[in-house]
Amino acid sequence: MDPEEEKKISSALSDVKISGSIFKHKNEGPIKEVYKITRKIGSGAYGEVRKCYVRESGELRAVKIIKKKALAEDERKKLKNEAEILRQLDHQNIIKLYEIFEDKKYYYIIMEFLTGGELFEKITDEDFYGDFTEKDAANIMQQVFRGINYCHANDVVHRDLKPENLLLESNVTSESLGGKKSMKIKIIDFGTAQQYKVGGKSKMEERYGTPYYIAPDVLNKSYNEKCDVWSLGVILYILLVGYPPFNGSEDKKIIDAVKKGVYTLDEPEWDDVSSEAIDLVKKCLTYDPEKRISASEALEHPWFKKFAKGEKVKKSLASKALSNLKNFRAEQKLKQATLAFIVSQCLTKEETDKMGEIFAAMDKNNDGMLSKEEISEGYEEHFGIPIDDEELDKIFSAIDTDGSGAIDYSEFLMATMNEQQLMSKEKLKQAFKMFDKDNSGTISKQEIREALGNLDEEVADKMISEVDDNGDGEISFDEFERMMNMVAGAKSKGEL
Structure with a gap:
């Protein structure tokens, strides 16, 4: 090979970009050659979740097994969208996708195995919530804001943030709260997430979300990444006092309350909440998204500086x-x-x-x-x-x-x-x-x-x-x- 050609190939080799995302792909081989699938740990309308073990190493993971025939076309699109977005994301507070398998009947989505359950289950458990402190709330919210700030920095908007989509990495009991044990949070369910040029002038219009947590700008079908911040403001509100800012006996009434955007901070439960926390709630639940705080700005808020000390690094x-x-x-x-x-x-x-x-x-x-x-x-x-x-x-x-x-x-x-x-x-x-x-x-x-x-x-x-x-x-x-x-x-x- 002549020196010029050698130089050209060496240059092409040095230009090859290597990222872990290239390995989070659809695996063509039979899943049972790679994983041993064991007991069921959950089920839903489209399939079930089971424990599985990597045959080579014995490492425990979770596999979501989805029936193809149960999926409508829009659900298939959501599944592909979630897989594509999770392939690109690399953050400690976002659930990790390992790989995907497919056969004639099923999709198999291999994810990291989390044992702590939904944050929603924890905050509706009286024994747990009774020992829950503002410091615990700050620890949780700092992690979620970090994960969402990373998404926004990479032009991804989640669009369906709620406590059910925040999982604890490992089980936490009331005895392990109060700073004795850190609660590691993972954000899940990127099915309705959207690649969106954060900071651009265009707006998203599709209406996604869950009544309690949806932003008024989403209901008005003209919104940007700050719809996620509104949802986090609602979650923060619930963590602090135990009930949502916008309520109603049915979805329509909840939606109407969100559209008005009027909430109260005058109930007795707020008497023991710090002024810094109340200020952050107000900034997240600002009706006008242009005036609403960003995820990046929220992380600089005095509330986190006061209550979320973070782990001391040796x-x-x-x-x-x-x-x-x-x-x-x-x-x-x-x-x-x-x-x-x-x-x-x-x-x-x-x-x-x-x-x-x-x-x-x-x-x-x-x-x-x-x-x-x-x-x-x-x-x-x-x-x-x-x-x-x-x-x-x-x-x-x-x-x-x-x-x-x-x-x-x-x-x-x-x-x-x-x-x-x-x-x-x-x-x-x-x-x-x-x-x-x-x-x-x-x-x-x-x-x-x-x-x-x-x-x-x-x-x-x-x-x-x-x-x-x-x-x-x-x-x-x-x-x-x-x-x-x-x-x-x-x-x-x-x-x-």
Whole structure:
């Protein structure tokens, strides 16, 4: 190959963008080869939810099994819309989609398994709600606002926020409240979510939502992303006093009350609520969306500063993470893709919790992504010296594998987690199997092309040649493992 052609292919390879979202796709194989499906944990009009286990690792997940014949055309569209939007979202407070299977009769949606139930169930449980404090409300609402602010920053509007669509990651009892145990919230049900240019002049017109929580601007069929903020204002109101601001004996009466937009803060229950909380309720339930607070502005509100302290991050842990971030290198695109797969598909909650706290602490503007300024601030805070622009550019060049201009949550995990944990033999086998679709024991050029979105043949050849030690044109597991374990840079292997 002449040098000019070689240069062209190398340039095309360096332009390949790697994101965990490419692995959240429709899986063509039979689901039972990948998952062991066990007991039913819920059911609805279109199907049921069951526990399932990854056969390779034993990891517990949830599978939503949906009967195709039960779905009308608009319901199929909603399902596809939800899957497409969840593929793109990468946030600690948004439910995680792993992959989708399909056969003649059913769709199978593989999601993370959450054990805590609906927030709605908790706030209607007198034993639980009796011990519920304003600090607990602030902890919950800060997480939900963070998730929605991230959505809005990525031009996604949820359009059906309500307590039933907020799940607790794990079970919380009244004894575990009062700051003794953090309630991790996950936003679910993106079926009516919409890609929408936030900050643009166009308005959405379709009427979606639930009577208690729907914004008046949605009822008027001219609205923007701030319809979500109104819904969060209603949820906040309920968390603070136990009943909704707009009520009625039937849906029509509730809708009429919402259209008027008149609510009261004069009932005795409000006597023990802080002035900061009342002010935030008013700002969220401002009738005119142009004057209504944004999700980003809400997160800067004094109420959160006063009541939602957040988890205190251990300084030594944060310093180790930042050191790993600085030293992360994964020059080969195949290594980047493998790490993206492991982070996207193979990590457990226990493995990511600590890094999640550090990420949230560094994300000063709460948009769910780390900018160069936020990374720089983190360094100065933990090491006492600023990081120069050249070093910062190197960090972003190595870690921002999807080329977004910011470091998202999965990219942060990829760069900061302990390598021995991230690249255990078990996880490497899972990743290898993902590429090796025909179970031949080697990864072919065609398998790489398919896994990474139909790359050009020459680019796939180049990816293989970087790893193919024996020159047979394919990658064995030994070659794959050697590539992954190659010491690149000086990333610390210390425990995190």
